[in-house]
Amino acid sequence: MNMTILLTFAAGAVTAGLALYVISRDPKSFASRVFAAGMALFAVEAVLSGISLQAAQAETFLAWLRVTTIVSSLLPGVWLLFSLSYGRANYGDFLNRWAVWVSAAFAVPVLLSLFLWNEWYAGWPVRVPGGSAWFLTLGWGGYFWSLAVVAGAILVLMNLERTLRHSTGNKRWQIKFMIIGVGALFGVRIYTSSLAILFNQFTTDGLVFQAGALLAADALIARSVRRTREMAIDIYLSHAFLYNSLTILLIGIYFVGVGLLAWLARYWIGTESLPLTAFLFFVAVMGLGSLLLSDHVRIRRKRAVSRLFERPLYDYRQVWSDFTQATSSLSSTRDLCNAVCRVVADTLECLSVSIWVAEEGRDTLSLGASTEHSEQRARAMKMAGREGTELMLALRDQEMPVDFMDDAEGWVRDFRQSRAEALDEAGIRYAVPLRAANRLVGILTLGGRIGDVPLTGQDRDLLKTLADQAAASLLNIRLAEHLHKARALEALQMMSAFFMHDLKNLGSKLSLVTQNLPVHFDNPEFRQDAIRSVTQSVAKINALCSRLSMLSERLEIHPRPVSLERLVSEALQAVDGMLKCPVRLVPGKTADLHVDAEQIHKVIVNLLLNAGDAVSEGGEIRIATSVSGGWAQLAVSDTGCGMSREFIETRLFKPFQTTKPKGMGIGLFHCKTIVEAHGGRIEVESEEGKGSTFRVFLPERPGERGKEAWSAEG
Numbered sequence: 001m002n003m004t005i006l007l008t009f010a011a012g013a014v015t016a017g018l019a020l021y022v023i024s025r026d027p028k029s030f031a032s033r034v035f036a037a038g039m040a041l042f043a044v045e046a047v048l049s050g051i052s053l054q055a056a057q058a059e060t061f062l063a064w065l066r067v068t069t070i071v072s073s074l075l076p077g078v079w080l081l082f083s084l085s086y087g088r089a090n091y092g093d094f095l096n097r098w099a100v101w102v103s104a105a106f107a108v109p110v111l112l113s114l115f116l117w118n119e120w121y122a123g124w125p126v127r128v129p130g131g132s133a134w135f136l137t138l139g140w141g142g143y144f145w146s147l148a149v150v151a152g153a154i155l156v157l158m159n160l161e162r163t164l165r166h167s168t169g170n171k172r173w174q175i176k177f178m179i180i181g182v183g184a185l186f187g188v189r190i191y192t193s194s195l196a197i198l199f200n201q202f203t204t205d206g207l208v209f210q211a212g213a214l215l216a217a218d219a220l221i222a223r224s225v226r227r228t229r230e231m232a233i234d235i236y237l238s239h240a241f242l243y244n245s246l247t248i249l250l251i252g253i254y255f256v257g258v259g260l261l262a263w264l265a266r267y268w269i270g271t272e273s274l275p276l277t278a279f280l281f282f283v284a285v286m287g288l289g290s291l292l293l294s295d296h297v298r299i300r301r302k303r304a305v306s307r308l309f310e311r312p313l314y315d316y317r318q319v320w321s322d323f324t325q326a327t328s329s330l331s332s333t334r335d336l337c338n339a340v341c342r343v344v345a346d347t348l349e350c351l352s353v354s355i356w357v358a359e360e361g362r363d364t365l366s367l368g369a370s371t372e373h374s375e376q377r378a379r380a381m382k383m384a385g386r387e388g389t390e391l392m393l394a395l396r397d398q399e400m401p402v403d404f405m406d407d408a409e410g411w412v413r414d415f416r417q418s419r420a421e422a423l424d425e426a427g428i429r430y431a432v433p434l435r436a437a438n439r440l441v442g443i444l445t446l447g448g449r450i451g452d453v454p455l456t457g458q459d460r461d462l463l464k465t466l467a468d469q470a471a472a473s474l475l476n477i478r479l480a481e482h483l484h485k486a487r488a489l490e491a492l493q494m495m496s497a498f499f500m501h502d503l504k505n506l507g508s509k510l511s512l513v514t515q516n517l518p519v520h521f522d523n524p525e526f527r528q529d530a531i532r533s534v535t536q537s538v539a540k541i542n543a544l545c546s547r548l549s550m551l552s553e554r555l556e557i558h559p560r561p562v563s564l565e566r567l568v569s570e571a572l573q574a575v576d577g578m579l580k581c582p583v584r585l586v587p588g589k590t591a592d593l594h595v596d597a598e599q600i601h602k603v604i605v606n607l608l609l610n611a612g613d614a615v616s617e618g619g620e621i622r623i624a625t626s627v628s629g630g631w632a633q634l635a636v637s638d639t640g641c642g643m644s645r646e647f648i649e650t651r652l653f654k655p656f657q658t659t660k661p662k663g664m665g666i667g668l669f670h671c672k673t674i675v676e677a678h679g680g681r682i683e684v685e686s687e688e689g690k691g692s693t694f695r696v697f698l699p700e701r702p703g704e705r706g707k708e709a710w711s712a713e714g
Contacts (some may be wrong), residue, residue: 008207052065060123121136150190167371355367396440602674621636
């Protein structure tokens, strides 16, 4: 077995091992599963390439080449799925928008390789004397197949580039080598396919070249995988099309350059050396792209210009314009925090930038956005507990950014020593308070910078200015949310007036029946009508009362000891016969709680009824309980229609927002109010067409869990 064949088998084995390693670390992520499928296809392709190189007869070579081509035809579609989902928190929206392109990336190459194989080649394969390489003249089927592969590779590279451009800080650091590795694989595809298009000829040397590139890409991808455990990295991308794509520019330069080389080859360099020359030109173009996307090159260029022309390090007018443009039109706290973190990370070259929002009335911090941490991870951090409260107290009177590595001030040194674990866990070196209208609305924190360069005086002044503007915008959004809630409550009160009018009408109807009852009691038709009227009125009154109970402006709770198991059992009895699908109780841990049993009963019943409305015949509802970290958790899951991410983020838990034809949108709003009044929280996971899971978290001890932990510890 010669070295080229051994190379293909080695590439297949290493790639298959990498695919298994990634899927074992993160088996639930969609991007992880697609990545494993794509790497498995690369591994199979490499092995099949080695087998085809071993073929002694032309017929055998063609048979194995066809199988290899079919496997290769699946690569553009699978990796386009990966490029649309990797690192994107809202990948479902992109998959829906790109459904046609994904279908085409799968269908076109596969159909050409399956049904037009006889047109794929125009001449019998020829083997190089004394070597293992085969040459094959392409037919029109192979020519268009190569074009389809190039088109699919361009789409993959465009989406990978887009994800990299939208990433900042530590998230960019985590995904960079993954994108470079996968991008290199499809860059090589563009190179080999371009030669096939240019010369109308296929050579197995390209398969060997692809196997070598696969081994190199595996090393880069493995480095990226070591930097992060999960594929699910939350980077939010806008839906606007990337018009100024660097990918399109570089590929255009490459094809124009190769075209010029082909024209010049006729006179000077000769067609024999053109593939090598085209490869060197390809490497040069890819190197140019790497330099244009390099953070270190960008930083060195900026500082060199500042020193050479004795200009400030920042163009403050441009920075302020970019910041205003990025934040002025945002109306939600999460979107604003994401935009601010992005601008600060890009401007100050920081790997980790986070905004911790002060929870109103609770003196605790919650993650608003971060270039490094996910919301799920942040909830388990110490900074979301007592340490966050202490950080708020420490920064309450500070004006300028605080460097926790600076020992000039004694309190900074003491705070770092006493809370070193929490600061390291959250990646905090610098912190600046977000203060507006004499209120601390949050904290902006920064980790290490690219090159580990400390903040200068210019950096601190700029950071303070950006933080002040971010605080003002954050406060405005919070005030707008309060106004919206006040208007919603006003609308609730108005709706209650409508209900009272309906109740009054029903009361009048029942009054009329009772007045006529003594006179017409002996009339069977009257008694039948009277019973029907009373039954209908009672049903309407019960329905109205259940809805009116949710319209209270002020919720009062009366906690008492009760077990979670009992609450679940009573709720299941209450909905018995009201649901059109079975409810499966998943065994799990329960806890003794100190809650208002009647109010929590309403929450569980409402979640079960909502799940029943969502599922169709043949569906299922599951209810499970667990206890962890001082919290009792109740999960209600269904296999129903699910909800879109947009509905969850903008309309769920808000009054009069519903997807039910006859719903009022009050139930979940009331559930959230009840749970939060107990010091808990309610979360939801949902995917359209696959169902929803609502999780209710209640503290095992009465009162606010965070404050009790504070008093218990000190």
